[in-house]
Amino acid sequence: MAFHLLSLLFLVLLPCLTAAQSNGTISIGQQLTAAESTEPWLSPSKDFALGFHQLDSKDLFLPAIWYYKIPSKTIVWYASEDNPAPRGSKLRLTANRGLVLEDPEGQEIWKSEISTGQAAFGVIYDTGNFLIVNTNSERLWQSFDHPTDTLLPTQTMERGGVVSSRRKETDFSRGRFQFRQLEDGNAVLNTINLESGFAYDAYFWSNTFDTNRSNAGYRVVFNESGQLYVLRENKQRASLVPETVSAKENYLRATLNFDGVFIFYSHPKNNSTGDAIWSVSDVLPENICINNDIRKGLGSGICGFNSICSISGAKRPICQCPKGFSLLDPDDVYGSCKPEFILGCEEDGKKSGEDLYYIEELRNTDWPTSDYEQISPYSKDECVSSCLKDCQCSAAVLRDDTCWKKKLPLSYGKTDTDETGTTFIKIRKVPSGGKKKVDVLIPVVSVLFGSSALINLLLVSACCLGFLVVNRKKFTRPHQEDQGVSYMNLRCFTYKELVEVTRGFNEELGRGAFGTVYKGFVNMGSSNHVAVKKLNSVFQDSEKEFKAEVNGIGQTHHKNLVRLLGYCDEGQNRLLVYEFMSNGALASFLFGDSKPNWKLRTEIAMGIARGLFYLHEECCTQIIHCDIKPQNILLDDHYNARISDFGLAKLLTLDQSHTNTAIRGTKGYVAPEWFRNMPITVKVDVYSYGVLLLEIICLRRNIDNEISKVDKAILTDWAYDRYQERTLEALVENDLEAMNNMNMLHRFVMVAFWCIQEDPSHRPTMRRVTQMLEGVVEVPIPPCPWTLNITS
Numbered sequence: 001m002a003f004h005l006l007s008l009l010f011l012v013l014l015p016c017l018t019a020a021q022s023n024g025t026i027s028i029g030q031q032l033t034a035a036e037s038t039e040p041w042l043s044p045s046k047d048f049a050l051g052f053h054q055l056d057s058k059d060l061f062l063p064a065i066w067y068y069k070i071p072s073k074t075i076v077w078y079a080s081e082d083n084p085a086p087r088g089s090k091l092r093l094t095a096n097r098g099l100v101l102e103d104p105e106g107q108e109i110w111k112s113e114i115s116t117g118q119a120a121f122g123v124i125y126d127t128g129n130f131l132i133v134n135t136n137s138e139r140l141w142q143s144f145d146h147p148t149d150t151l152l153p154t155q156t157m158e159r160g161g162v163v164s165s166r167r168k169e170t171d172f173s174r175g176r177f178q179f180r181q182l183e184d185g186n187a188v189l190n191t192i193n194l195e196s197g198f199a200y201d202a203y204f205w206s207n208t209f210d211t212n213r214s215n216a217g218y219r220v221v222f223n224e225s226g227q228l229y230v231l232r233e234n235k236q237r238a239s240l241v242p243e244t245v246s247a248k249e250n251y252l253r254a255t256l257n258f259d260g261v262f263i264f265y266s267h268p269k270n271n272s273t274g275d276a277i278w279s280v281s282d283v284l285p286e287n288i289c290i291n292n293d294i295r296k297g298l299g300s301g302i303c304g305f306n307s308i309c310s311i312s313g314a315k316r317p318i319c320q321c322p323k324g325f326s327l328l329d330p331d332d333v334y335g336s337c338k339p340e341f342i343l344g345c346e347e348d349g350k351k352s353g354e355d356l357y358y359i360e361e362l363r364n365t366d367w368p369t370s371d372y373e374q375i376s377p378y379s380k381d382e383c384v385s386s387c388l389k390d391c392q393c394s395a396a397v398l399r400d401d402t403c404w405k406k407k408l409p410l411s412y413g414k415t416d417t418d419e420t421g422t423t424f425i426k427i428r429k430v431p432s433g434g435k436k437k438v439d440v441l442i443p444v445v446s447v448l449f450g451s452s453a454l455i456n457l458l459l460v461s462a463c464c465l466g467f468l469v470v471n472r473k474k475f476t477r478p479h480q481e482d483q484g485v486s487y488m489n490l491r492c493f494t495y496k497e498l499v500e501v502t503r504g505f506n507e508e509l510g511r512g513a514f515g516t517v518y519k520g521f522v523n524m525g526s527s528n529h530v531a532v533k534k535l536n537s538v539f540q541d542s543e544k545e546f547k548a549e550v551n552g553i554g555q556t557h558h559k560n561l562v563r564l565l566g567y568c569d570e571g572q573n574r575l576l577v578y579e580f581m582s583n584g585a586l587a588s589f590l591f592g593d594s595k596p597n598w599k600l601r602t603e604i605a606m607g608i609a610r611g612l613f614y615l616h617e618e619c620c621t622q623i624i625h626c627d628i629k630p631q632n633i634l635l636d637d638h639y640n641a642r643i644s645d646f647g648l649a650k651l652l653t654l655d656q657s658h659t660n661t662a663i664r665g666t667k668g669y670v671a672p673e674w675f676r677n678m679p680i681t682v683k684v685d686v687y688s689y690g691v692l693l694l695e696i697i698c699l700r701r702n703i704d705n706e707i708s709k710v711d712k713a714i715l716t717d718w719a720y721d722r723y724q725e726r727t728l729e730a731l732v733e734n735d736l737e738a739m740n741n742m743n744m745l746h747r748f749v750m751v752a753f754w755c756i757q758e759d760p761s762h763r764p765t766m767r768r769v770t771q772m773l774e775g776v777v778e779v780p781i782p783p784c785p786w787t788l789n790i791t792s
Contacts, residue, residue: 026122031092034061060084072743080110185216200299297369301412304336314778324427341428345391353388367410377401491566529580560611583635598737607641628688683760690755753782
C-alpha cells in the first residue's frame with residue numbers, strides 16, 4: 001500500500017519537477033553528481049547549462065556554466081578552479097550555504113557563501129547568470145558578481161571587480177592576466193605575480209580616471225545590445241568595444257584569453273549546419289606586445305623573462321626565445337627563457353669578453369625595462385665592444401648614437417617596427433673539447449703523485465687495463481670511426497644473428513623504397529619482438545642512407561618516434577633493428593574496415609605533429625623526414641603515433657637551413673618545391689603533414705581512384721571546396737563525435753590548409769602547427785592553398 005502511495009505521489013510531482021527544470025528554477029536540495037553522464041541544469045531557452053565540466057585528467061571536474069546549444073559547449077563561468085572536484089562529488093543547492101560543492105566523502109570543497117538570509121531556490125537565466133534568491137525573490141548571490149574569464153551581455157563589473165584569465169586553454173587555474181575596474185576610475189588590463197597576486201603595470205587603460213571622482217569611471221557595462229563600455233559617475237560612456245554585431249542574431253561574449261588578449265566574440269544563434277564557429281569582432285589591445293607607458297617595470301611583461309613578444313596576424317602574442325636561450329619550461333611556450341650558458345663576472349674571470357662571447361644582431365627588438373647604463377655618443381663597434389668587455393652586460397641596444405646596456409633577466413621583450421635601434425645579444429662561444437679533458441686530468445695526476453709508489457703503480461696498471469678494454473673494439477674495427485657513425489646505446493648485431501632473429505627473414509612486415517622490414521624475436525629491453533629493416537644493396541645510396549639512419553635515429557629520443565635498438569654493418573649487409581609496433585601502420589588503421597573514433601584520430605594527429613616538431617627543432621641534428629605518409633606512421637600498444645622510416649631522411653647540420661637533393665617522397669604527399677628546383681627545407685614535411693592531417697580527419701586517401709565523382713577524387717581539392725562552402729560536416733559524414741566538436745574540426749581543417757600552402761614561406765613551422773592544433777594560439781583564416789597559373 002505504501003509503495004502505491006509513493007508511486008502516486010511521484011506521478012503527481014513529476015510534472016512540477018519537469019516544469020521547474022524547464023523554466024530554469026532549481027529547488028533547495030537538488031544536486032548534480034560529477035560524472036560524464038550527469039545531465040546539467042538548463043536555462044528556460046536551453047541557451048545555457050549549469051553542471052560539471054570534465055577536465056583533461058578525466059577524473060576531475062569543475063562546476064561550470066556553458067553555452068548548451070553550441071557544439072563546443074563554450075564555458076563562460078566556473079568555480080573552484082584551483083581545487084577541482086574528484087569524480088563522484090556533489091553540487092547541491094542548500095538553504096543556508098547556497099550552492100555547495102562536496103567531495104564523495106562529504107567534505108566541503110567550495111560554496112557560494114550567502115552572507116545573510118535563507119535561500120528559497122536558484123534560477124539559471126537565459127543571460128547565463130545563476131541567481132540564488134530568498135522567499136521574497138530578493139537576490140542573495142549571483143554568478144555575474146563573481147566573473148571568471150568571461151563577461152556576458154547584461155553583466156556589469158563594479159569598482160574592485162576582476163576578470164582573471166586561465167593558466168592555459170585547458171588549465172582553468174588562475175592565469176597571469178587580469179581585467180580590472182580600479183577604484184581610481186580606470187578599467188585596465190595587467191599581468192600579475194602568480195604566487196602573490198601582486199598586480200604589475202597595466203598594458204591597457206580605458207582612460208576614465210579623473211581627479212574629480214564625480215567624472216571618473218565606476219562600472220564596466222556589457223549591455224544587451226553588445227556594447228562594452230565604462231560608465232562614468234556623470235553617466236557618460238567611454239566605449240571599449242562598440243556595437244558591431246547584432247545581439248539578437250548572435251551569442252556574444254568578451255573573454256580574457258590565457259595569453260592576455262581581451263577578445264570580443266560572436267557566434268550565430270541559428271546554426272542549422274552545425275559548422276559555425278566563434279568569430280573575433282574586436283580585441284583589446286590592438287598590439288599586446290607594445291606598451292609605451294611602463295611605469296614600475298616589475299615582472300616579465302606579456303611573455304616570460306628573456307623572451308621576445310611579437311604579434312600574430314590574429315593579434316595574439318607569439319613568444320620566442322632569442323638565440324642562445326631556451327624555454328625554462330618546455331611545455332610553456334609563453335614562459336621564461338634561460339640562457340644556455342653561464343653569464344657573469346665570476347664565470348668570465350680574467351679572460352677577455354671577445355674570446356668568450358660573440359654577438360647576435362637583432363632588428364626592431366628591445367627589452368625596455370632592463371637598462372642599467374647609457375653611454376653617448378657611441379658607434380656600433382664601440383657599443384658592441386663595451387658589452388663584450390662588461391661581464392654584467394647581456395645585451396645592448398644602439399639607438400641613434402646612444403648605447404643602452406642591459407642585464408639579465410631581460411623583461412618586457414618585444415618586436416616593434418617603430419623600434420629603430422639595433423639590438424646586440426651576447427652569446428657564449430662553445431668551448432673546444434680539449435680543455436675539459438685537461439681539467440679532469442689535472443686532479444687525477446695530482447692524486448697519483450701524492451700517493452705512495454706502490455699505490456701509484458696499481459692505479460696506473462688499472463687505468464691502462466681499463467683503457468685497453470674500453471678501446472678494444474676501436475682497435476679491431478677502426479673503419480667505423482672513419483665512417484663517422486655514432487654507435488652509442490645501440491647493439492651491434494652480426495648478420496648471422498639477425499638471420500636467426502628473423503628465422504631466416506621469414507615474416508615480412510612491409511616494404512619501402514630502400515628496404516624490406518621483417519619481424520624478429522630477440523631478448524632486448526622490455527619487449528622481445530623487434531622489426532628488422534634490411535636495406536636493399538642494389539641502391540647506390542644505401543650506404544649513405546644507412547649512415548643517415550644510424551646517425552640520426554640513434555641520437556633521437558621522443559615518445560612519437562620509433563626507437564632504433566641496433567644495427568648490422570657487415571660487408572654488403574646493412575640492417576637496422578627497431579622496436580616492434582604491435583598495431584601496425586596508420587594506413588591500415590585509417591583506411592581499413594574498422595574506423596578509429598574522432599578522439600583517437602585527433603590524438604594521433606597531435607602526436608605526429610609533436611614528433612615532427614622534435615625532428616625539425618629539438619633533436620641534436622635537424623632532420624627532414626621527406627616521406628611523411630600514413631604508411632610511415634606506426635602505432636604502439638596504446639595507439640600512440642610513432643614516426644618511422646628515416647630511409648629518406650636528409651640530415652642537416654645545425655648551421656644549415658636548406659639543402660638541394662633529388663626528388664623524394666610519395667605521390668600525393670610531395671611538396672611542390674620538389675619539382676621546381678627550389679631549396680628543400682623542413683617545410684616539405686609540413687606540406688606532407690597537412691595532406692596526412694586531412695586524411696586523418698576524413699578517413700580517406702588523398703588520391704582515391706575508386707571514387708567515381710571527379711570533384712572528390714583528390715581530397716585536398718574537395719576538402720577546400722567544402723571549407724569554402726561551409727559544409728565541413730561532409731568531411732566527417734556519419735561521425736557524430738566529430739560533428740559534436742565542430743570547433744576542433746574547424747581548427748584542424750584550417751591548420752591543414754595552412755600546411756599545404758603552395759608557397760613554402762606561407763606554411764607554418766611544426767612548432768606553430770602544434771600550438772594551433774592544441775588551441776594555444778589562434779588559427780588565422782587560411783588563404784587558398786594554390787596559386788592560379790593562367791597562360792594565354
